[in-house]
Amino acid sequence: MKFLNYIYLNPNPGETRSRFSILLTIWFLLSIILPNFALAVTEEYSLWTIEALILMPLGFYMMWSMALRRSGLMIWLGFPFIFFAAFQVVLLYLFGNSIIATDMFTNLVTTNPNEANELLANIWPAVLLVAVIYLPLLYLAAREIAKRRILSPKLRKIFSLTGLILFLLGGLALWPAYAVSEKKHVLRDEIFPLNVCYNVYLSASELRNTFAYEEQTRNFRFDAHRTHSFEGREIYVYIIGEASRAMNWQLFGYERETNPGLSQVTDITLFRNVLTQSNTTHKSVPLFLSSVNTDEHPELYRRKGLPALFREAGFECWFISNQSPQGAMIDNLSEDVDHRIYLDEPRYDIRLKETMQRAIEQSRSEKLFFILHCYGSHFSYHQRYPREVAHFQPDPDVAIRKQHREELRNGYDNSIRYTDYFLTETISYLRTLDDTATALLYCADHGEDMMDDKRHRFLHASPTTTAYQLYVASFCWFSERYRHAFPEKVQQAEEHSAAAATTHAMYHTMADMASIEGRFVKAESSLVNASFDHTAPRRYLNDHNEAVPYRETGLKEEDITLLEKFGVKL
Numbered sequence: 001m002k003f004l005n006y007i008y009l010n011p012n013p014g015e016t017r018s019r020f021s022i023l024l025t026i027w028f029l030l031s032i033i034l035p036n037f038a039l040a041v042t043e044e045y046s047l048w049t050i051e052a053l054i055l056m057p058l059g060f061y062m063m064w065s066m067a068l069r070r071s072g073l074m075i076w077l078g079f080p081f082i083f084f085a086a087f088q089v090v091l092l093y094l095f096g097n098s099i100i101a102t103d104m105f106t107n108l109v110t111t112n113p114n115e116a117n118e119l120l121a122n123i124w125p126a127v128l129l130v131a132v133i134y135l136p137l138l139y140l141a142a143r144e145i146a147k148r149r150i151l152s153p154k155l156r157k158i159f160s161l162t163g164l165i166l167f168l169l170g171g172l173a174l175w176p177a178y179a180v181s182e183k184k185h186v187l188r189d190e191i192f193p194l195n196v197c198y199n200v201y202l203s204a205s206e207l208r209n210t211f212a213y214e215e216q217t218r219n220f221r222f223d224a225h226r227t228h229s230f231e232g233r234e235i236y237v238y239i240i241g242e243a244s245r246a247m248n249w250q251l252f253g254y255e256r257e258t259n260p261g262l263s264q265v266t267d268i269t270l271f272r273n274v275l276t277q278s279n280t281t282h283k284s285v286p287l288f289l290s291s292v293n294t295d296e297h298p299e300l301y302r303r304k305g306l307p308a309l310f311r312e313a314g315f316e317c318w319f320i321s322n323q324s325p326q327g328a329m330i331d332n333l334s335e336d337v338d339h340r341i342y343l344d345e346p347r348y349d350i351r352l353k354e355t356m357q358r359a360i361e362q363s364r365s366e367k368l369f370f371i372l373h374c375y376g377s378h379f380s381y382h383q384r385y386p387r388e389v390a391h392f393q394p395d396p397d398v399a400i401r402k403q404h405r406e407e408l409r410n411g412y413d414n415s416i417r418y419t420d421y422f423l424t425e426t427i428s429y430l431r432t433l434d435d436t437a438t439a440l441l442y443c444a445d446h447g448e449d450m451m452d453d454k455r456h457r458f459l460h461a462s463p464t465t466t467a468y469q470l471y472v473a474s475f476c477w478f479s480e481r482y483r484h485a486f487p488e489k490v491q492q493a494e495e496h497s498a499a500a501a502t503t504h505a506m507y508h509t510m511a512d513m514a515s516i517e518g519r520f521v522k523a524e525s526s527l528v529n530a531s532f533d534h535t536a537p538r539r540y541l542n543d544h545n546e547a548v549p550y551r552e553t554g555l556k557e558e559d560i561t562l563l564e565k566f567g568v569k570l
Contacts, residue, residue: 021071021149024140025159028065031133032081033058035088036192042097048177049190055170056191062163066156072144075137082138084193086130093126094400096455098463098554100196101543103280105203106328107461123400202544209301213332220304224312224518230437230485235360235368235430236315236514237440238306238506239352240288241419242281242323242376243460245447246272246473248416252566256392258416261424262475268427269493271474271527273500273568275550276446278541279469280461284445284503285373286329287541291520293504294539294547303520305333306507307371313516316365320355321373322347334371347375348386349422357429369514372426376419377448379459381411385418392417400458405451408458412450427477437482439513443474443506453558463543464554467562470540472503476513476528489513489528496527498567502538538570 036057040050061081065074075082087100177186188198209216246252250259251270262268277294278284287294289305307317317337325331325342334340339359343351352372360368375384382395392410400408423442430438447469449457460469476493483490489512505525511518512526524533539547550570551560560570 020140021144021151022155024075024137024144025065025071025151027137028071028075028078028141029058029061031137032061032078032085034133035085035092038089038092039099039192042092043190045190046177046180048173048180049186051173052170052177052186053191055166055173057170057193059163059165059167059170062159062166066151066160066163069150069156070145070148071151072141072149075141076145079138081193082134084196086134088192088196089130089133090123090126093129094123094458095462095464096457099192100199101461101463102199102202102206102545103278103283103461103463103543105200106206106282107280125399125401199543206545209298210329210332213301213329214335216302217304220302220308222304222309222312222518222520224309224516224521226313226515227517228486228515230481232481233366233368233433233436234514235370235433235436235438236310236510237356237370237372237426237430237438238510239372239423239426239440239442240285240374241442241444241473242374242378243446243448244377244416244419244444244473245468246274246444246471246566247447247468247562248413248450249473251475252473256413258413259420260417261420265424265427265477268475268477269490269497271443271476271496271501272498272566274443274472274474274505275470275502275538275540275568276444276472277503277539279446279465281445282326282328282330283541286333288443288445288503288506289330289333289371291507291522293525294502294541297541297545297547300329304336306510307334307369308336309511309516309518309521310369310514311336311338312518313367313514315367315369315514316363317369317371318356318359319371319373320352320359322349322352322375323373323378330373337371346386348384349374349376349419350425353422353426353429356426360433374419374422376444377412377415379448381408381415384415389418389421390414402451402456409450412448430477430479433479435481436479437485438479439482440477441474441506441510441513442476443503444472445503446470447472455556465540465550465559467555467559470550470553470555471563471566471568474503474506476509486513486515488530492528492530492532496532499527499532499534500538500569501527502540505532 036053040053064078068074091100178184187194189195248254248258250257250263276284277287286300290300292300310317319334319337319340322343356370382397392413394407395410395414396407398404398407446460448460449466449468451458452468457466478490505527508522508525509527511521512528523529523531526532540550540553542548
């Protein structure tokens with residue numbers, strides 16, 4: 001209290017000073033430096049980086065808070081810092097580590113409100129925590145503004161000088177921090193909130209490219225043509241799964257009966273060694289629809305996608321989605337279809353099959369191509385299937401907490417089981433089309449964490465990956481007519497069942513199934529082609545849109561061991 005009395009004495013005439021303004025400023029400083037202390041614990045930073053991580057931002061915040069006499073005004077002007085801090089606290093609750101990723105800012109713009117509400121309702125402890133920390137701070141700061149309260153000159157000098165000293169000390173720590181850093185991006189990647197500001201810039205650049213896509217691709221053509229054709233009707237079905245990790249598929253070795261239907265389908269071919277190129281839907285699905293590989297990401301905004309390729313080759317194209325329009329690249333790449341349908345509630349994936357069936361029965365076209373975008377196992381799991389088919393119990397709607405792991409696992413496995421039902425019914429229907437050559441390709445966009453180990457990781461789209469997020473379920477199926485017409489493609493699929501691939505192969509495999517050639521269609525990337533390149537390096541598109549080896553995505557030794565258990569070697 002002596003310190004407060006000292007800096008509070010001798011106000012100028014007409015000024016209203018408040019001891020509470022001092023306490024409010026301290027509250028502001030502690031609340032926005034909180035994520036830095038948390039990251040110092042959760043991240044594998046050097047001691048020098050940790051020194052810079054704490055001292056530089058704290059020094060800056062102290063100088064910021066003293067830039068004007070009115071503390072309440074400076075707190076509100078610092079709202080971006082408060083927003084980043086609150087966002088980071090929620091992220092740490094959800095994933096346990098890492099800074100706010102570029103993809104997360106993109107998700108804020110592209111995720112539909114229903115998905116956001118489902119997630120927020122299930123991470124209420126984190127939401128409540130940030131509300132308790134930051135909302136009263138903002139309210140009291142607004143009240144200080146209304147009362148026109150100011151800070152004393154002595155306090156401002158003391159805080160400003162102290163802040164400058166801390167900032168300089170933190171800056172001095174950067175030199176040894178860079179010296180011991182492998183990637184030499186300490187400021188850009190490791191100092192909060194500078195790293196977050198950089199990620200905001202990257203996200204804005206990605207959105208700008210997305211909005212420019214139509215203009216960039218206006219005159220684009222694949223010059224597509226078919227090398228072989230079937231005398232009769234042909235139907236190709238490309239099914240994009242959602243958050244369906246291979247570890248929870250009975251067909252891939254899971255102990256639970258999550259594939260009661262597909263396990264009875266003897267003529268499917270599993271692709272047992274497929275890794276996703278991205279653990280986020282808004283990046284992974286566009287890569288499914290595009291010929292672009294991870295090391296040529298800028299080309300994503302300059303090339304058209306699979307629908308345009310099939311249309312050039314003479315197919316009537318359908319895009320049927322069980323998800324809402326997102327205003328992202330998924331929407332751009334799907335614009336080239338003849339028919340685009342977004343299903344409404346209830347979002348059960350069996351409706352994709354029903355909608356496709358009606359389209360097939362009504363269409364007079366001899367060449368049909370369908371893209372079905374599932375809701376799959378997207379959180380919240382218990383909403384992905386009707387109540388009456390819930391096999392694993394209990395599966396209530398619960399908050400994301402360690403003590404609810406079994407209920408969450410039951411809900412997730414039920415969603416996988418419902419995906420199995422949808423896929424089995426789809427194949428059963430296609431099998432009835434006796435006069436048609438039909439091929440189906442399924443692959444999930446990414447996997448999911450389910451608090452599987454001591455890290456207690458959950459969901460997907462985290463800045464650092466796990467084996468559970470990377471290893472995805474994938475398979476193909478061919479009708480009898482197709483098998484007779486294109487036996488070599490069926491044979492190659494079976495021979496490449498264990499081939500090391502990424503989701504990049506899906507585009508080229510689907511095109512090759514339909515015997516389509518053209519610019520950017522690569523036989524060496526097709527799992528139904530004898531030219532498939534088994535030696536091609538597998539790369540992941542990280543948060544900064546850089547193609548990196550999977551071992552550099554944040555995987556731990558337990559992740560690598562788990563992947564090897566399933567026959568996946570990095």
